[in-house]
Amino acid sequence: MRELTGAAIVGCGTVFPVHAGAVSRMEAASLKLVVDTDVRKAKQAAAEYGCEAAADYRAILEREDIQVVHLCTPHHLHAEMAEALLQAGKHVLCEKPMGHNLQAAERLLKTVRETPAQLGIVFQNRYNAASQKIREIIDSAALGKLLGMKGIVTWHRGRDYYTGSPWRGRWETEGGGVLINQAIHTLDLLQWFGGDIASVQGSVTTDVLADTIEVEDTAHAGIAFKNGAWAIFYATNAYAANSPVELELVFEAGTLHQRDDRLYLKQNGAETRLDEPASGPNNNAVPGKSYWGSSHELLIADFYDHIRDGRKFWIDEAEGIKSLRIISELYHSSQMREPR
Known part of the structure; x- marks a missing residue:
């Protein structure tokens, strides 16, 4: 045994x-x-x-x-x-x-x-069916060169969210706001899809929660990739609800659009569904919030498999630090009003 x-x-x-x-x-x-x-x-x-x-x-x-x-x-x-x-x-x-x-x-x-x-x-979210399919299409070059992307996160975090957990909303303990806590997943996907980053330019603001937090509740950015692709990014905690994250990738031969964890391909004016949502224990049976994505259990099981087999886990320290570098550069760009 x-x-x-x-x-x-x-x-x-x-x-x-x-x-x-x-x-x-x-x-x-x-x-x-x-x-x-x-x-x-x-x-x-x-x-x-x-x-x-x-x-x-x-x-x-x-x-x-x-x-x-x-x-x-x-x-x-x-x-x-x-x-x-x-x-x-x-x-x-x-x-x-x-x-x-x-x-x-x-x-x-x-x-x-x-x-x-x-x-x-x-x-x-790298384990989501839609994310895996997007990466498969990028790696296969089935739609040609990746030209551009957009990532949009419009969620809600009220004052009680921060006052109920005093470590949140503070530079010293949270390290930032919407970027480092909520939208970091979308930034991770953008860099995973787009590859090495050439520059980041954008700004952060505190539009709604300035009387409660010392960090940002809203951010936008333009991200240039070394392969020539360009991404636009917008995130806020100041929306009225937690909407599903929206991702779009434009290729030479078509456009991929992720909505509600479903992936669609648009070509020649027609839209085709490419995936089916996950089912079974990794869907509604798992406690948590639906807009987090439903793939925690897949990642956890895969981590244990790598440990038992003596293999290097693929979302490691080198991968984990990439989104933090984007966030750091975005904060600097916002402060200095110049790209990094």
């Missing part, structure tokens, strides 16, 4: 059920420990998933029965915790971002390269 991979989850907040549910449904994994500084939360989660509880993540460091640790903590804790866990030989699966700023991420990048343990970053 295959030995179970022991797991721990640090942080029992909003995204915790997605990770805990995925681990509990894996035949080859066992959730051993949940950690939260709020002891009540940790104990409730432990009771629900039949494991131990702790208030300090350092309880994991000497546990030989735990090989994989999920980090679901506030942004400013990601890099610090990941460094300690990696140095203790634990594989780490970290919710985005890998650091609350580029400097923290770069320090973590150095740590990973000095340890045998693996770091994976949760950019689950």
